[in-house]
Amino acid sequence: MTRLYAILAAVVLAIGLGAIWLLTMGGRSDDQFAQCRSSQIAGGADTIGGPFELVNGKGETVTDADVITEPALIYFGYTFCPDVCPLDTARNAEAIDVLAGRGQSVTPVFISIDPGRDTPEVVGDFAFNLHEKMIGLTGSPEQVKAASKAYKTYYNAHDKSDEYYLVDHSTFSYLVLPEQGFVEFFKRDETAEQVADKIGCFLDKV
Structure with a gap:
């Protein structure tokens, strides 16, 4: 009987130690940004983003390495968009x-998903008129499609026989860091202050 009690005590102790480990060590993560993330990404953050080759407002072919030289906030849209994109x-x-006022520098990037109308000059002017730091990018249909695919965005143009055709598209904004790549996305219902607060958390962890 004494032996049985000893075995039961050992089992209880093992369970207790296991629970303590789960509460302390088990909850830890190798993700340096775990405390900042508010989005669950199927497959993990590594499945979004990656290399791209596009054309800037000056007509120069650039890569992601040329564009993302500091934290960047990337948005896919088009300049003829009547409401959502602006x-x-x-x-x-x-x-x-808001971030600049806090001493944190981030580059806004606008990638057009309507290369037929958004020439380098058009997209460059659009971006600059919104913010002097904003980088406007376009490219060939193939280049744009590749960039969109990398970030898992969606777009589909309506009947292009109408010069004022609309383009359906996803509306997420993506935070990308030079060394880490994509780390977070933001929905359009989040305010500028909320986006800045979340970005600031990531920048404080770098």
């Missing part, structure tokens, strides 16, 4: 200014 990119520009 609001989203203006929100992003405001978030950049």
Whole structure:
């Protein structure tokens, strides 16, 4: 009987130690940004983002390494967009200014998913008018499609026989860091202050 009690005590002790480990060590993560993340990404953050080759407002072919030289807030849209894109990119520009006021520098990036109308000059002017730091990018249909695919965005143009055709597209903004790559995305219902606060958390962890 005494032996049985000893075995039961050992089992209880093992369970107790296991629970303590789970509460202390088990909850730890190798993710340096774990405390900052507010989004669950299927497959993990590593499945979003990556190399791209596009054309800037000066007509120069650039890569992601040329563009993302500091933390960047990337948005996929188009300049002829009547409502969503101007609001989203203006929100992003405001978030950049909020961060600048806190001493944190982030580059806003606008990637067009309408290369047929968004020439380098058009996209360059659009970006600059929204924020002096904003980088506008376009490219060939193939280049744009590759960049969109890397960030898992969606876009689909309506009947292009109408010169005022609309383009359906996803509306996420992506935070990308030079060394770590993509780390977080933001929905369009988040305010500039909320976006700035979340970005600031990531920047404090770098």
